[in-house]
Amino acid sequence: MPSARQGPEGVNHLADVNRIVHEPARLMILLVLSTVQEADFVFLLNATELTWGNLSSHVTKLEDAGYVEVEKGFVGKKPRTLARLTHEGRQAVDDYRRTMQQALDAAK
Amino acid sequence: MSDAPKIQDIQRRTRRLMTYEDGSWDLLLGTIFFLLSVYPITRARLGPSWNLVLFIGLLLVASGVQMFLKWKFALPRLGYAKGIRSPKLKALFVVTIGVVILTFGVVVLTLRDSSWLGALVPSSGPIWLRRFMVDILVVPVMVGIFSTLGYLFGVTRLYLYGWLLGIGNLTAVIIYDGAPEGFNVPLGLAAGIILVFGATLVVRFVRNYPVRTLDV
Numbered sequence: 001m002p003s004a005r006q007g008p009e010g011v012n013h014l015a016d017v018n019r020i021v022h023e024p025a026r027l028m029i030l031l032v033l034s035t036v037q038e039a040d041f042v043f044l045l046n047a048t049e050l051t052w053g054n055l056s057s058h059v060t061k062l063e064d065a066g067y068v069e070v071e072k073g074f075v076g077k078k079p080r081t082l083a084r085l086t087h088e089g090r091q092a093v094d095d096y097r098r099t100m101q102q103a104l105d106a107a108k
Numbered sequence: 109m110s111d112a113p114k115i116q117d118i119q120r121r122t123r124r125l126m127t128y129e130d131g132s133w134d135l136l137l138g139t140i141f142f143l144l145s146v147y148p149i150t151r152a153r154l155g156p157s158w159n160l161v162l163f164i165g166l167l168l169v170a171s172g173v174q175m176f177l178k179w180k181f182a183l184p185r186l187g188y189a190k191g192i193r194s195p196k197l198k199a200l201f202v203v204t205i206g207v208v209i210l211t212f213g214v215v216v217l218t219l220r221d222s223s224w225l226g227a228l229v230p231s232s233g234p235i236w237l238r239r240f241m242v243d244i245l246v247v248p249v250m251v252g253i254f255s256t257l258g259y260l261f262g263v264t265r266l267y268l269y270g271w272l273l274g275i276g277n278l279t280a281v282i283i284y285d286g287a288p289e290g291f292n293v294p295l296g297l298a299a300g301i302i303l304v305f306g307a308t309l310v311v312r313f314v315r316n317y318p319v320r321t322l323d324v
Contacts, residue, residue: 043125
């Protein structure tokens with residue numbers, strides 16, 4: 001009988017899951033950004049239904065991890081901040097999706 | 109502890125927010141089919157060619173108004189997002205546009221002159237099939253297009269729209285067969301239902317999405 005530390009292959013991958021991506025609010029931000037080329041913070045607020053403080057804090061963490069790039073600019077006289085996934089960010093989302101799928105398949 | 113977000117649901121919601129949340133698409137669709145429902149009346153007055161010009165002109169105006177409303181009204185509330193162009197989505201977009209153009213072309217040809225239909229069905233086929241073939245085919249095409257969009261974007265009402273418009277058109281053709289041309293009630297009713305959906309969505313959109321000004 002397998003020990004508590006050993007499980008079916010695939011489920012063990014959960015231990016290696018990217019914890020930056022795995023946090024629900026950050027995962028939502030990454031998934032929204034994976035569906036678009038770029039989006040401003042107003043759109044991200046509406047799509048994720050996070051509070052402004054939460055969104056800002058999580059985007060900063062994702063930016064520090066190199067998964068999101070933030071561009072501040074203006075549309076006319078109004079400031080607009082755009083966010084987009086980096087290549088590493090898209091890779092991280094794909095890897096996360098694959099890891100979770102393997103774990104779910106192994107658990108069946 | 110919050111529930112883990114479902115990946116596909118989040119992506120569908122994002123696509124839905126970009127296109128279907130503000131109700132403008134529904135208002136445009138309802139307007140197009142309402143114009144089609146008054147088409148017989150204007151055709152009787154203007155003749156087929158000028159009526160077609162009028163229809164296309166009004167279509168362009170309605171599309172322009174929808175784009176303006178989206179930019180002026182929806183964008184400040186919803187925010188800006190630029191869609192991604194994955195190869196899969198591009199292919200789907202091309203196929204959808206192709207089917208829409210084909211359907212529109214058939215509709216316009218038929219509205220202009222329906223005599224070309226007779227050549228498509230063998231003379232040995234049942235009379236009702238020869239008479240209503242195109243309109244019968246329109247039903248699965250409409251249901252197919254709208255159901256595909258409904259699935260991709262997670263918008264349930266689109267499934268209803270496909271049936272409303274397909275069955276509405278077929279019903280109209282059957283009940284008005286041989287009758288003098290006038291307002292197309294079934295299609296007008298379908299368009300009216302869609303317009304009501306659109307108006308309701310606009311009201312809900314204004315309530316749920318106040319204008320945000322973030323100084324970031």
